Amino acid sequence: MSNGLLKGKKGIIFGALNSQSIAWKVAEKAHEQGAEIVLTNAPIAMRMGEIKELGEKIGATIIPADATSIEDLENLITKSMEILGGKIDFILHSIGMSVNVRKGNHYTNENYDYTLKGLDISALSFHKVMQTAMKFDAMSEWGSIVALTYIASQRVFPDYNDMADNKSYLESVARSFGYHYGIKKHVRVNTISQSPTVTTAGSGVKGFDSFIDYADQMSPLGNASADDCANYTVTLFSDLTKYVTMQNLYHDGGYSNTGVTQKVIDKFGSAS
Numbered sequence: 001m002s003n004g005l006l007k008g009k010k011g012i013i014f015g016a017l018n019s020q021s022i023a024w025k026v027a028e029k030a031h032e033q034g035a036e037i038v039l040t041n042a043p044i045a046m047r048m049g050e051i052k053e054l055g056e057k058i059g060a061t062i063i064p065a066d067a068t069s070i071e072d073l074e075n076l077i078t079k080s081m082e083i084l085g086g087k088i089d090f091i092l093h094s095i096g097m098s099v100n101v102r103k104g105n106h107y108t109n110e111n112y113d114y115t116l117k118g119l120d121i122s123a124l125s126f127h128k129v130m131q132t133a134m135k136f137d138a139m140s141e142w143g144s145i146v147a148l149t150y151i152a153s154q155r156v157f158p159d160y161n162d163m164a165d166n167k168s169y170l171e172s173v174a175r176s177f178g179y180h181y182g183i184k185k186h187v188r189v190n191t192i193s194q195s196p197t198v199t200t201a202g203s204g205v206k207g208f209d210s211f212i213d214y215a216d217q218m219s220p221l222g223n224a225s226a227d228d229c230a231n232y233t234v235t236l237f238s239d240l241t242k243y244v245t246m247q248n249l250y251h252d253g254g255y256s257n258t259g260v261t262q263k264v265i266d267k268f269g270s271a272s
């Protein structure tokens, strides 16, 4: 359903890999609400080809960019302004990857080259995107920038491995850059801390299937879906949330504020 919430707005969306991707859903919903979009992803993700389908569906140009490469980001930002015909109103950073997780390295046995690579892709890239946008004065006044995160940044989830550290860094960058972008341009910067969601990145986490059920039963509203995450993201891109900035916003059905639920207690049976 369209309310025209993003009518006339222009945005860049990172991270749509396939139709399960959270970024994919955000692109669809933002388009539905009237936005014009440039899609981007790592050159390697282009080879899978699915992003082209999304581009055609929502009339978006696709510009490949490795989010760790300043050269690629400069090209992306300048070309996007040309294509969209002006400054950018919103950016979604929906990128995550841990090489240690991929290679099956335990958190206590990291390969630090992998750690640095994962940190660069998952967290430092957020700073790089914003620094590049600022350098080219690419954001509109009162624009909105959002990155996706997970609660393992704040509490221990052992199998989330070094992605937990990456997400802590990401959330800190949102606060620190949000301060400077707010003062300079009234641009707001937030992270959305999403429920576990079945996607390519999500399923890389060990024991993900049981974990997603646990999270569901620990959330009074149940796990939030990717579609609902996209709806929430769209509100943050809209003018209805202009004074929300430098926040880590939980979109998790209440999980983050729940100690235990009756459903989980019942799993352990009667104490008598």
Ligand SMILES: NC(=O)c1ccc[n+]([C@@H]2O[C@H](COP(=O)([O-])OP(=O)(O)OC[C@H]3O[C@@H](n4cnc5c(N)ncnc54)[C@H](O)[C@@H]3O)[C@@H](O)[C@H]2O)c1
Pocket: 014, 015, 016, 017, 018, 020, 021, 022, 023, 041, 042, 045, 065, 066, 067, 068, 093, 094, 095, 096, 097, 121, 148, 149, 150, 193, 194, 195, 196, 197, 198, 199, 200, 201, 202, 203
């Ligand atoms: N799925 C979950 O359970 C969950 C929960 C909370 C937060 N998140 C976060 O949501 C975001 C999106 O992940 P998703 O679950 O939709 O999975 P996904 O696998 O669909 O998306 C991850 C994206 O990162 C992109 N990427 C990887 N390396 C890149 C690089 N060098 N440059 C540019 N892009 C690169 C991938 O191509 C992919 O499109 C991530 O930040 C993830 O950590 C996911």
